[in-house]
C-alpha cells in the first residue's frame with residue numbers, strides 16, 4: 420500500500436517515541452527531532468512516501484506521538 424508520512428517538525432518535542440517504535444520509517448536528527456527516513460526534510464516539515472505493508476502500524480506510531488504532529492495518509 421502506498422502512503423505518505425508527514426511530520427510537522429515545528430511541534431515535535433524530540434521525545435523519540437516514533438523512531439524507537441519504528442526504525443524503518445522514522446529517525447532522529449542530531450538534536451532528536453524526528454525525520455521521515457529517505458524523505459524530504461526542512462526545519463518545518465519532513466515528509467516521505469512508502470509502498471509497504473506497514474501502513475496500519477505507522478498509524479499506530481503516529482497515534483502515540485504525544486503532540487500529534489505525525490500524519491499518515493494513503494496516496
Ligand code: SF4
Nearest residue numbers: 431432434435437484
Ligand atoms: S513521537 Fe512526535 S514528538 Fe516524539 S519525536 Fe516523534 S514526532 Fe517528535
